[in-house]
Amino acid sequence: MNPIIQIKSLSKSYKSGLHALKDINLEIMRGEIFALLGPNGAGKTTLISTICGIVNKTSGAVLVDGHDNVTDFRATRKMIGLVPQELHLSIFESVWDTVTFSRKLFGRGDSPQHVEKILKQLSLWDKKDDKIMTLSGGMKRRVLIAKALAHEPQILFLDEPTAGVDVELRKDMWNVVRELRSTGVTIILTTHYIEEAEEMADRVGVINKGQMILVEDKNALMKKMGQKKLTLVLDKPLAAVPKKLSKFNLSLSKDGNELSYAFDAREGRPDISGLLKEIDTAKISYSDLHTEQNSLEDIFMGLVKQ
């Protein structure tokens, strides 16, 4: 896959002295879903806004499909759709009018068929004549997505797309994003919900204090960095971990009913069969066993705390 966005040594400083972006280097691959994670104030929205042309960069370059986003802004902006974090909408307009307006603003001719398609895709068709002020928060969020898609962009930025959205609607949004990706749209989303990135992203970037501290394939990241834990539910509680098993990194639950073996998937193959043999030899019986893997959230928290 070739990159559709190349960010080279991008920095942004404000007059207040805040260094919002520090020497960011990043490539977004064509057709992928890239999740940008980071705590509040990490620089996620500043990064997106700089790429889209809303914020002026201090130094560095942003290339979109080979075009510089400042000197060749028409070419880059035509390719990008942006869904902002806040519900910025003209409340007196109808859904149809506001989406059509967005299409024209991006230089595209009338296409009622395309507007109809996206309104149907986003379950907004029956609201097309409604004034935006009459819509719920979730519906307004969909209108923002419809506006961003009105000019048929190849890249879609979703800034906290499911912030303040209920669980059902969030899952609907995920389906919409997946559908879009299947049509070849590259999607970059920022999110606070690690579950969202874990559910949808192909790659994950973690930004903290204006620095990109990690960019990694999501599955590889979880495999590489994930701590695993094997837990045995014992038939009879133990008072302490038997000495024979001390070579394994075992821990016993407070009530003595669960024995856990923590291991790092990065450190080669764990000796699980050896552990189970030793447990048998020690005549410890168990009724159940299960494994747990660290979530992206655990990994993320670990990274930003560093």
Added chain:
Amino acid sequence: MNWRAIVAIFTYEMKRFFRTLFQSLISPVISTVLYFIVFGAAIGGRISEIEGVSYGAFIVPGLIMLSILTQSISNASFGIYFPRFSGTIYEYLSAPISAFEMVLGFVGAAAAKSILIGLVILATSAFFVPVTVAHPFWAALFLLLTALTFSLFGFIIGLWADGFEKLQIIPLLIITPLTFLGGSFYSISVLPEFWQKVSLFNPVVYLISGFRWSFYEVADVSLAVSLGMTALFLVICLAIVSWIFRTGYRLKS
């Protein structure tokens, strides 16, 4: 040029005007009627003619300019301030449109609205006094240049303001006094010599004088000076707007 975007912004702004057409037009019409009652009947009764023109007819160009100035500023400042206030400005800034195209859409619409109102006032005036336009071309040119210049000025105010009260402060404290003191209701030649000279520092004098000349061939300053000064204000406003977009002042962080 992204003509579709320009037309979209223009149409969107005009739609806002037509959505409140009654309020947009009734207010200037009522004001004009009141001006005719107060100035035309009350004062006009005591002033028979100014330079061969009846007082009622004499104030018509000034009344039109008064509305053009205030409406241009108010339409353009609100037009750009509201997207900033509501946050929808993000869409304009991320769209493939240049600063010039954006200005063309917003300022074009604000100027078109105020010209429409100006024409309504002209039509209303015709019910009260005999109005003649000796030089329609020059009248149209002054109307257009003034509407554009003050719409640009309004656009600057709309970008500068960080609250609704600031939108009102310059029109109220500067523009309205300048308009009233700029010869809307009198010829500056009736003032004492000192105040005539002071009046020449008021840019509105040149707009009203040129516009009045195109009606009755009566002017406080020559046509060339009026036209030159009007063009100069336009260029100054264009330069400020161009600087705003180059630096991103109040638009981009």
